Amino acid sequence: MAAVAPFGAIAATPETSDRGPSLNPGTSMKIGFHTDAFNSAYWSFDKCLEWAERNGVHFIECGLIDGVSWIHGLGYQPHVALYEDPVLLRRKMDKHGVRFSQVDAAYPLSGEDGPLRGVPYVMKSIAWAAQVGCPCVDTTDGLHAPEGLQDKESMALMKRSYQQILRVAEAHEIIVNIEPHGYFTTNPDFMAEMQAFSDSPFLRMNLDTGNTYIAGQDPVAFLRRFLENVSHVHVKDVSESLARALRGGSTGIAVSHCSLGEGVNTDNIRQCLAMLRDHGYRGVLSMECEGAGGPMIEKSLAWLRATLRELGIDEAV
Numbered sequence: 001m002a003a004v005a006p007f008g009a010i011a012a013t014p015e016t017s018d019r020g021p022s023l024n025p026g027t028s029m030k031i032g033f034h035t036d037a038f039n040s041a042y043w044s045f046d047k048c049l050e051w052a053e054r055n056g057v058h059f060i061e062c063g064l065i066d067g068v069s070w071i072h073g074l075g076y077q078p079h080v081a082l083y084e085d086p087v088l089l090r091r092k093m094d095k096h097g098v099r100f101s102q103v104d105a106a107y108p109l110s111g112e113d114g115p116l117r118g119v120p121y122v123m124k125s126i127a128w129a130a131q132v133g134c135p136c137v138d139t140t141d142g143l144h145a146p147e148g149l150q151d152k153e154s155m156a157l158m159k160r161s162y163q164q165i166l167r168v169a170e171a172h173e174i175i176v177n178i179e180p181h182g183y184f185t186t187n188p189d190f191m192a193e194m195q196a197f198s199d200s201p202f203l204r205m206n207l208d209t210g211n212t213y214i215a216g217q218d219p220v221a222f223l224r225r226f227l228e229n230v231s232h233v234h235v236k237d238v239s240e241s242l243a244r245a246l247r248g249g250s251t252g253i254a255v256s257h258c259s260l261g262e263g264v265n266t267d268n269i270r271q272c273l274a275m276l277r278d279h280g281y282r283g284v285l286s287m288e289c290e291g292a293g294g295p296m297i298e299k300s301l302a303w304l305r306a307t308l309r310e311l312g313i314d315e316a317v
Contacts, residue, residue, distance in 0.1 A: 030315070039255065061101050087131060102286065106181065136176075136231060178206070180207070186217060206230075206233070211236070255290050270307060287301065
C-alpha cells in the first residue's frame with residue numbers, strides 16, 4: 001500500500017514513520033472553517049464558498065447528509081448531501097479557490113446503533129470524499145455513556161466498527177480522524193485506546209481545543225499526549241459564561257458563540273499553535289465558531305491570522 005500524506009493532496013510529500021506519515025518540518029499552516037458557522041444564518045453551501053473566496057480562505061469543512069433533507073434542498077443548510085456529484089462539486093469549488101480539508105461524518109459510533117447507522121454512513125462518506133478530493137473524514141462517539149452498554153462493551157463495539165471502516169479508508173487512501181467530542185473521546189485514556197484500535201496510518205485524530213476544554217481537560221496537555229496523531233485541528237474558544245456553567249459537565253460544543261481570542265480558552269489555543277509549530281504541523285486550522293452571518297467568524301479569522309504572525313507561522317494556501 002502506498003504511503004499517504006496526512007492531508008492528502010493539500011500537503012507536501014511526507015516522510016514516513018512506524019506510526020504512519022510524519023509531518024514535514026516547517027513554519028506554515030492553513031486556515032479553514034467549518035460551515036456550521038452559518039447554520040444559524042441558514043446559508044447554503046454555495047454561499048459559504050462565496051464567503052470563503054471573499055475572505056481569502058481556501059479550506060472548508062462541512063457536514064455530509066446521507067439522504068434528502070427539505071431544509072438543505074431549499075438552500076437553508078450549509079452542508080452537502082452524498083447524492084451531490086463529487087466531481088461536479090469539486091469543479092465548482094475550484095472556481096472559488098476552495099478545497100475540502102475534511103468532511104464531517106460524525107454520527108456517534110459508541111451506541112448500539114453505531115454499527116447499523118454510523119458505519120455505513122462513514123463508509124459512504126469515505127468513498128465520496130475520495131472522489132471530491134478531500135483527504136480526511138471526521139468521526140466521533142456519543143456525548144454520553146451509551147445506555148445498556150458497559151464501557152468495555154462500547155469500546156469493543158467501536159473497535160470492530162473502526163476496523164471495518166479502515167478497510168474502506170485504506171482502499172481509498174482517506175484518513176479517518178477521531179475527534180474528542182463525547183464521553184469516550186474527551187477522556188485521554190479512552191482516546192489512547194481508540195487510537196490503538198488499528199496500526200493503520202489512516203487512523204488519526206482531529207484535535208478540538210474547545211471540546212477538550214469544556215470536558216474539563218487541559219487542551220495543551222491533551223495535544224501534547226497525542227501530538228503524533230493529529231492530522232486536522234478545530235480551533236474553538238469558550239466564553240467565560242459557558243465555561244462557568246458547563247466545564248467538566250459536558251463533552252462538546254456544537255458551535256462556539258465566542259469569537260477566537262475573546263474567551264477563556266485563548267491562551268490554551270495560542271500554546272497549542274506554538275506546540276504544533278514546533279512539531280512541524282503544516283495542516284489545516286479549521287475555525288469552529290458562530291459566524292453570525294459573517295461578522296463573528298471574520299473577527300475570529302482576523303485574530304487567528306494575527307496570532308499566527310505573532311508566532312512566526314505563515315499562512316499557507
